[in-house]
Amino acid sequence: MICCDYSAPFDQWITRLKYGKAHGMAKFLGHWLGLKTQETTHLLPDLLIPVPCSNTKLKQRGYNQAALIARHAGRVLKRPVYTDWLIKTSEASAQAELGREARLQNLLGAFQTTRPMPSNTRIGLVDDVITTGATLQSCVAALEKAGADSIVLMAVCRTPE
Structure with missing residues (x-):
């Protein structure tokens, strides 16, 4: 489930959320993601897991934007959000400047779970932006x-191809 392309005004809103500490954007974007998921998919998730960010990014920002979005989407969907079931185990290089193949290599083994996943459960994996899909592929x-x-897979935006 992807709500829209990463273009104006959504690119500006995501940037404000990620780098401008505009937490209110997470409420709006998460609510919207939850509504769009309800409207457009017959495969509603049973629970949500946000894509984790690196410890460095978490310390810089003080929050994980995907977790904030997931929390608000979870409220709309009336589903629990588990922020500690998937963790980033390596401080991979920043993805923003890398191409698809480099991103995939950069993220090999970068994520792991903290527990076995429940069986017969549909997991909603939440992120803010899908660029090449390398991060989501590694999380999956x-x-x-x-x-x-x-x-x-649930994301607010995807970059145009």
């Missing part, structure tokens, strides 16, 4: 390794 691999059998 970690979730599947832990036993996840159904994953719904």
Whole structure:
């Protein structure tokens, strides 16, 4: 489930959320993601897991924007959000300037779960922006390794191809 392309005004809103500490944007974007998910998919998730950020980014920002978005989407969907079930285990290089292949290599083994995933449960994996899909691909691999059998990808925006 992707709400829209990463273009005006959404690109500006995401940037404000990520770098301008505009937490109110997370409420709006998460609420919207929850509504769009309800409207457009018959595969509603049973629970939400946000894509984790690195410890460096968490210390710089003081929050994980995907977790804030997931929290608000979870309220709309009436689903629990688990922010500690998936963690980033390596301080991979920043993805923003890398191409698809470099992103995939950069993220090999970068994520792991902290527990086995429940069976017969549809997991909503939440992120703010999908660029190449490398981050989500790496997260999905970690979730599947832990036993996840159904994953719904949820993001506010995707970069145009």
